[in-house]
Amino acid sequence: MTDVERELLALVIGHRIRMARVEQNLSQGELAAGIGSQSMISLLESGRQLPYPEVLRLIAQRLQNEPLQQLADLLDNGQLTWDTVSVTNEDLLLDILLAHRGRWYDIHYRLAIRLCEYFYMREDTKTVQNLCQLLVEHTEEGDAFYCLACFYLGSSALLEMDLSQAEQWLRRAEEQAHTLDEGLRGRLWYNLGYLYTTTDVQGVAAWHANQAVEQFRRLQDFPRYARSLALLGAIQGRIGRIEDAKRTLQLAHEIVVKWGTDYRDRARVEASLTIIYYLSDDLDAATRMIEQAAESAREAGDTIAQTIVGQVTFMLFTRLHRRGEAEQALEQFLSGAYQSGDSPLIAYSELLSIGYLPARQDQLDAALRAFRLTLNSVSHIEHALAAECAASIYDDLGEEKKAKHYYLAALSSYRAYVDKNSMFSHLIRMLPIGGEHES
Numbered sequence: 001m002t003d004v005e006r007e008l009l010a011l012v013i014g015h016r017i018r019m020a021r022v023e024q025n026l027s028q029g030e031l032a033a034g035i036g037s038q039s040m041i042s043l044l045e046s047g048r049q050l051p052y053p054e055v056l057r058l059i060a061q062r063l064q065n066e067p068l069q070q071l072a073d074l075l076d077n078g079q080l081t082w083d084t085v086s087v088t089n090e091d092l093l094l095d096i097l098l099a100h101r102g103r104w105y106d107i108h109y110r111l112a113i114r115l116c117e118y119f120y121m122r123e124d125t126k127t128v129q130n131l132c133q134l135l136v137e138h139t140e141e142g143d144a145f146y147c148l149a150c151f152y153l154g155s156s157a158l159l160e161m162d163l164s165q166a167e168q169w170l171r172r173a174e175e176q177a178h179t180l181d182e183g184l185r186g187r188l189w190y191n192l193g194y195l196y197t198t199t200d201v202q203g204v205a206a207w208h209a210n211q212a213v214e215q216f217r218r219l220q221d222f223p224r225y226a227r228s229l230a231l232l233g234a235i236q237g238r239i240g241r242i243e244d245a246k247r248t249l250q251l252a253h254e255i256v257v258k259w260g261t262d263y264r265d266r267a268r269v270e271a272s273l274t275i276i277y278y279l280s281d282d283l284d285a286a287t288r289m290i291e292q293a294a295e296s297a298r299e300a301g302d303t304i305a306q307t308i309v310g311q312v313t314f315m316l317f318t319r320l321h322r323r324g325e326a327e328q329a330l331e332q333f334l335s336g337a338y339q340s341g342d343s344p345l346i347a348y349s350e351l352l353s354i355g356y357l358p359a360r361q362d363q364l365d366a367a368l369r370a371f372r373l374t375l376n377s378v379s380h381i382e383h384a385l386a387a388e389c390a391a392s393i394y395d396d397l398g399e400e401k402k403a404k405h406y407y408l409a410a411l412s413s414y415r416a417y418v419d420k421n422s423m424f425s426h427l428i429r430m431l432p433i434g435g436e437h438e439s
Helices: 003-023 028-032 038-045 053-063 066-076 082-086 090-099 106-121 125-138 144-159 163-175 182-198 202-219 222-238 242-259 263-279 283-300 303-319 323-340 343-354 360-373 380-396 400-421 425-430
Strands: none
Touching (some): 003 038, 003 066, 003 090, 028 038, 028 053, 053 066, 125 144, 182 202, 222 242, 222 263, 242 263, 263 283, 263 303, 303 323, 303 343, 323 343, 380 400
């Protein structure tokens, strides 16, 4: 048993003793009678000392507490470990921190970080945020635990797609990334890469994704190495580096197949490859990968991957003039997009359908749905395209006022994208080209 484990176990056992004593309505002195001193009970309850097995057994008998008796037996047999105590007891561990009103010691910080990781991996973002706020209150900037709190705050915000909060906290963590261990540093780079590709700042996203790739390659953490390669490949595809994207995603695919990583990772890699093969005009490879990706997405139950595969299938069949199969794929990916609840994916699906729909009213309805879905979002290009489609259709219908409204909305959204992604933002603000347009 390591020193850290002993400290953690002492904290847990001390908390259990205090809870049981309070339930029995006993004072520390009354509990100590015939066992030891009141100061000994106080020391044990504070978690600053791990009790001897025989002492813990006497306390358990006095309190008639079966869980404490079991802990005493495990401690006596040398079978008490952090894992045996922590499994299924996370709520108790959380209560220890929430109930502690005094100064935090190193062990409290370590416990908080363990719980942050536990609840983060289970996507319990509210609990993670509560824990991190406690950490922030008890630490100062520059402290390693403060940096960890920033990492988990930003990462949990990213899970909730609260992108502004995610950027705020992940950037704070990045400023002090040297205090993180190498594995967490790689995860920080990955999350920043994911954040910036989501907000369509692809150059910054590519840099962070590449940092994650190199970090996990050095650590030989192959599942995360493959995941980072998949992220980098997707970003390379988005900025038009198709051949680079193909090589990166093929390597990611080779690793996920060889190492048998999570089915969802494989499904996402294969879905990205279907896009890249299609964009590089390798239709035979795209067709083969569509079959693999569809199967992996079904096995993983990944609606987003299934939708992406459906989109590429639709584009492929449309290009091959297989109208009936294209129409079937269209229905499937639209249904999948709405089922996923992912607004950018739904908007892209609606835009993709416009060129196929024969009736102008259906095209207009799809454009307006995409427009509303991307309103006040980071999807500037999708919003601009939806506005431009709507404007063009209104133009054809002779509704000039509405057409002008949507043309201006498109221009405003294109300008917002340029403002965010180019060196000309200062020039845009200086030129007499009109103010912001309210979409």
